Amino acid sequence: MNFGFSDEQELLRRQARDVLDRECPVARVRQLMDGDPGHDPALYARIAELGWTAIPFAEAHGGLGLGLVDLTVVLEEMGRHLVPSPFVSSVGLAGMTVAASGDAAHAARLLPSIANGSAHATVALVEESGRWDAGGVRMPARRTGDAWLLHGEKLFVPDAQTASWMVVATRTGDDPADGLTLLVVDTATPGVTVRPLRAMDATRRMAVVGFDGVEVPSGAVLGETGRGWATLRRGLDRALVCIAGELTGTAQRVLEMSVEYAKVRQQFGRPIGAYQAVSHKCADMLVMTESARSLAYHAAWALDNDVPEAPLAAAMAKAYASDAARTVASLGLQVHGGIGFTWEHDIHLFLKRAKWGEATLGDASHHRERVAQLLEL
Secondary structure, three states, X not given: OOOOOOHHHHHHHHHHHHHHHHHOOHHXXXXXXXXXXXXXXXXXXXXXXXXXXXXXXXXXXXXXXXXXXXXXXXXXXXXXXXXXXXXXXXXXXXXXXXXXXXXXXXXXXXXXXXXXOOOOEEEEOOOOOOOOOHHHOOOEEEEEOOEEEEEEEEEEEEOHHHOOXXXXXXXXOOOOOOOEEEEEEEOOOOOEEEEXXXXXXXXXXXXXXXXXXXXXXXXXXXXXXXXXXXXXXXXXXXXXXXXXXXXXXXXHHHHHHHHHHHHHOEEOOEEHHHOHHHHHHHXXXXXXXXXHHHHHHHHHHXXXXXXXXXXXXXXXXXXXXXXXXXXXXXXXXXXXXXXXXXXXXXXXXXXXXXXXXXXXXXXXHHHHHHHHHHHHO
């Protein structure tokens, strides 16, 4: 068996690195994270022009008909460069949820604009409980004639400020394992409010989204009424792999920065990398980064090929990447010593991105619990 990447995937990786080296250096990241909208529309247009936004979608919907493995190749490079972008929320979360829903009408209407980069989208799931499962969704959607009426609030909605539409998880039944209905809501609908949140990672944008008597047509249901969690779960599994891929790229860049610094920083007449206290840290960072990479690509392959264990692989990839990226970034900060704690040095930006990725869509503890549940099944 050949476990390596194809020539086309290696070419895609080189293209992504070359483009992002040139158009999104860390100095540019610092500029973008201090302003609005928090990303560079011109860079996003360039990404769309290169076809990255179209990678996972069917050709019938304007996509390239490739797979999650190819998308993870790009996302690893985006994580390596800390790209401030709604790419993950639009393509990896909202877009993949619609694509995995089996809802042909919504896919035909919504996915072409995601694939060509002309629209951004997101998913509104988390509420006051802070849970990432079906039981955490309490916001009701009530039928009123031919429409649904929404009252409530969603927290930590990624990139809601720039989204044209969002998939909103609502409670329409009492089934503790599901009972949800997914509604596609235009962010310009009367009664929808978006309040920005300040996050630890300034390269990421989040918001509180309020729904005050928002009326949504009955045709806005994505998938089946009352079976929304089963639909959303398929999209979330793919988004988990996207984040795991990004975190792997973040960890890889921290490893490279730390090894480079350990070679040139002198202490007591020797490079600090000559001391076991530093070299062992770098070795641990390498093992964790490579392990996270293996799990992320295995999960991507499993989802691409509808392997029965794919949900388990996705949970394992996110659980490991969450811990690994945070630990690698923390060790990298220690290798850099005092300079790493200063605002002028870039290492803290990678640690903050790792912390964002750790918490988003559930931390390692959440996914280890899911792994245990899946193994019982």
